[in-house]
Amino acid sequence: MEVERTSDIPRKMKAVVAYKPGDYRLEEVDVPAINEDEVLLRVGGCGICAGDVKGYHGAPSFWGGDGQPAWIIAPFIPGHEFYGQVVAIGDQAREKYGLNLGDWVVSEQIIPCGKCRFCLEGSYWMCEVHHIYGFQGKVADGAFAEYVKLPSTARNYRLPDGFPLEVAPYVEPLACAIHAVERADIQFYDVVVIAGMGALGLGMLQAAKLKNPQMVIVLDVRDQRLELARKLGADLALNPAKEDVVKKIKELTDGYGCDVYIQASGHPNGVIQGLQAIRKMGRYVEFSVYNEPTTVDWSIIGDRKELDLRGAHLSPKAYPSAIRFLNSGEIKADEIITNRLPLDNFMEGFKLVEKGEESIKVVLIP
Structure with a gap:
């Protein structure tokens, strides 16, 4: 088994790294390595979710407290509303997803374990392990970065030819x-x-x-x-x-x-x-x-x-419909995505989302 990759993947990349509430830093980190059952995307853009901002401020539902267990694994790279282009793919992943180098792809926010009671009965979005991109370091690092790895149990979807990529960060919401x-x-x-x-x-x-x-x-x-x-x-x-x-x-x-x-x-x-x-x-x-x-x-x-x-939790079985509606124009997102900022300006993006007066959906562009 092999991994096919483009020749221009660097060793290092820029990424936002979260260490604790209020301590999110733009750093240079290693580009993720992938195995034969994984995919590497060059990130095209990633939306900032209200949950990302609440995580930044230490919401107990993420960090623990008020009787709730900690769910976040820090340090981690945030970001789950992303799309990107395949730049490396393993043989097993190609066979499983039907993807190839150059394809534009989105991935459901949850990375189900495939082994728990809920996954085995088909309710994968309620996975007991519950890894979601952008909240657990190493196992589910997100896409506030130049590259993101799609692990072996990820649920990935190729965007059709001609899909309006400017609205691709809206597929997840x-x-x-x-x-x-x-x-x-x-x-x-x-x-x-x-x-x-x-x-x-x-x-x-x-x-x-x-x-x-x-x-x-x-x-x-x-x-x-x-x-x-x-x-x-x-x-x-x-x-x-x-x-x-x-x-x-x-x-x-x-x-x-x-x-x-x-x-x-x-x-x-x-x-x-x-x-x-x-x-x-x-x-x-x-x-x-x-x-x-x-x-x-x-x-x-x-x-x-x-x-x-x-x-209602996450987006089970809804990605194909979201892609279809955005591609056909039956659902519009061009005025919902109000701001596009470079990754370096992530804190400006967080403030725009938190304030909510001049923005609706803010997207970071690596």
Whole structure:
């Protein structure tokens, strides 16, 4: 077995290396070596996820604390919303994925172990080991770097010829958005509310519209994001900071409330708002990472409304659809990707994402 590679791969590369909360450094590190069952990509671009920024600030769901175990393995190279070009590939990987040198590729964010209970039953996105690019050093280093290794159990996809590479960093967020919408089981008669018009919410909006429900209502406290949501198909865009959105939703639904509520704002207030806005026996989909616990009256879920509460995690089986929708133009990302910065300016990118006033999706270009 052999590894085929291009002749221009250097020994060293620039990469962002995370050591602890608040200590992320641009360094020169070794280009990853690969085996015959692995792939090496020259990174074309990598989006900054809100989770990356929360990790930078030490969120307990990543670093541990508040009763949660540590998940991060430091030092590590962040970045999981990436695409790149194959510059080295092993024989086994070529046979498994059908990839060749020069192909443009995306890889699902999770690298499943293939051995745990969840992997063996086909629920690979819930892998108990749960390595995700950009959070565990060595075993799952990410793509805030010039090169990234795709390990042997990675789930890789070739981008079709002519695919608009400028939107390729949006494949990962869109795939997550599609999974959340699938979890909502949207019907033609449904009134759907989506809270949070960041990169994920704007993808959920467009995916939900493809399900052709009665109405899609979107919520955000930033008017410029609501304006973009209207352009991308929202039937109604409301600002909770300026009006009583629960009252408005109930007025539009004869006092019952929405059939589906998808929470993608990442703010605890969005959780409480959703429980108030949704009808009895409605479907509530949770897709957010929080910096702090949320306290709610759980009797709303059971005793008062008998809600169907559904989590949505990652992007299982959704990458092919995300690639297809972006390639066809059925889902648009050109205005969602608002900023492209050189890798050296990663801290500027983090600040743009955290502030969220002048950006939606920020992409780092090595």
